[in-house]
Amino acid sequence: MQIEIQLTHSPIAAPLPPAPLTGAGAWVEFRGVVRGEENGQLIAALEYEAYSSMAEREMRRIIGEIAATQPCLFAKVIHRFGVIPVGEAAIYVGVAGKHRAEVFALLTQFMDRLKQDVPIWKRRVLTAGDLAKLQTK
Amino acid sequence: MRILFFAHLKDVTGQAEVEMTTGELDADGLWRKLIATYPGLERFRGSVRLAKNSEYVGPDARFTDTDEVALIPPVSGG
Numbered sequence A: 001m002q003i004e005i006q007l008t009h010s011p012i013a014a015p016l017p018p019a020p021l022t023g024a025g026a027w028v029e030f031r032g033v034v035r036g037e038e039n040g041q042l043i044a045a046l047e048y049e050a051y052s053s054m055a056e057r058e059m060r061r062i063i064g065e066i067a068a069t070q071p072c073l074f075a076k077v078i079h080r081f082g083v084i085p086v087g088e089a090a091i092y093v094g095v096a097g098k099h100r101a102e103v104f105a106l107l108t109q110f111m112d113r114l115k116q117d118v119p120i121w122k123r124r125v126l127t128a129g130d131l132a133k134l135q136t137k
Numbered sequence B: 001m002r003i004l005f006f007a008h009l010k011d012v013t014g015q016a017e018v019e020m021t022t023g024e025l026d027a028d029g030l031w032r033k034l035i036a037t038y039p040g041l042e043r044f045r046g047s048v049r050l051a052k053n054s055e056y057v058g059p060d061a062r063f064t065d066t067d068e069v070a071l072i073p074p075v076s077g078g
Helices: A052-067 A100-117 A128-136 B008-013 B027-037 B039-047
Strands: A002-008 A026-033 A045-050 A074-080 A082-085 A089-097 A120-126 B002-005 B017-019 B049-052 B055-057 B068-072
Touching: A002 A052, A026 A100, A045 A074, A052 A074, A052 A100, A074 A100, A082 A128, A089 A100, A120 A128, B002 B008, B008 B039, B027 B039
Parallel strands: A002 A074, B002 B068
Antiparallel strands: A026 A089, A045 A082, A045 A120, A074 A089, B002 B017, B049 B055, B049 B068
């Protein structure tokens, strides 16, 4: 199985599906987007922090473990960190495989495991005023 | 060894990383050393996992001065 992991400060552009994979019949994508509300408070952005080297390693390990029971052909994960405005994606996951069942399963199990084990944190909640101050620096 | 702090643990210790020379330690010894230097860490000990050289380790892990050790509070990515 081919796995691509990317941690970036930049906005996540919509990646293209992988080059035609022999036998792939399903390609699913997920984007986790910053909501405009956190704990009942209106927000403008979240700041994410990552232990990058370990986060990449953990994501590869988790995908490899899940793929033992949900064999897929390809997975691409992009996690953004730093300040991410509301409405923009913090994470993108794309998975390709022979059939939709294992592709959906790998995607959902990966997201569950990511939220337990991958060393990435929502470090700070920013209001519109906080974000404006950052943008004028 | 190089110790890395993340998320709110940076606020507790006032730094993102620190170099310590300790000789070989087990996890309990490492925690005792860290809490002696940063008493504010004590209340987080139950919820923080240790990683050695970018891999989670259990309570029986041993650490040497060449290791990179990270204190991993509960994560919240995605």
